[in-house]
Amino acid sequence: CKSKRSAGRTLRNIIPFIEDKLFLKVNREKTNVSHVSKIKFLGHTFYRSHGKGRLRAHPTSIRKMKQRLKQLTSRNKGWGENERKKELNHYVRGWVNYFKMADIKSLLRNIDRWYRRRLRMCIWKQWKRIRTKGKMLIKLGLNKWKAWEYANTRKSYWHTANSFILKRTITIHRLRQAGYTSLLDYYLKVRT
Template identity: 40%
Template structure:
């Protein structure tokens, strides 16, 4: 049963629990896909601003549910999409190389990965981008992830 965007279930103790319906999660994923579309030419600051608005509103609305597992999965997925967008933004091999070196990768490894023929989505999961485009990097860019919003909301309530 769904009411006002919440699904209800009965716990082992006989209480009523709240959860986010699958359809709402699918709709959220679709909105995130639109915002993080690699072909949408918009500045990363604007993209991050829109993502932050969406994530803040969504976590505020569903704060009554226990969705830490869902939030953790979505957080990693969103960051991977952002890494793919950033990789495409860098476009040229020389730009990829310079940025990887600037972010602390050795020149040899940076050159190898900058010349990679792998697709954006695949390279976004590579260890090189996980090492350079870290959670701290995205915080410095202004992105506040699902988990951060969720934990703040849980502490406040």
């Protein structure tokens, strides 16, 4: 509708049609007239781009998704790698499939960076001992001296997960090989 008054008139005319002709019940509390950008519908929100209506994930849905990923990648979960991988992949695929019609490509690119950092943190925590960390870093292609220096770091798991060394050794490619599903990769796969 072009105006709020016009939208109100349309609402008054369409409610009797929905209830009397289609025999559906209209929830009067949830039914209202508002701007398209203020509406939340099944976790989606709407916006206009070049004169067309478009979908995106609502900020509440994004926040809930990040909270769930945070729970699944919690260092204190006590899961083995296979169980964590299975739960994460299941959740990522479900979320992306639900929101695949929305414009979320750039959002997923940003969340993927954060998600990979969470995964690196889990892996770093899983290695536990200094000796194991050093051996694994050497195995991943780091020179011996640098690997042992970094294995002895006293920085927090979260801080270490964002370091140049872990980004260089536990790469996107290696995470894919290990079986972790990237949100953006899966979204691009589903959209094609």
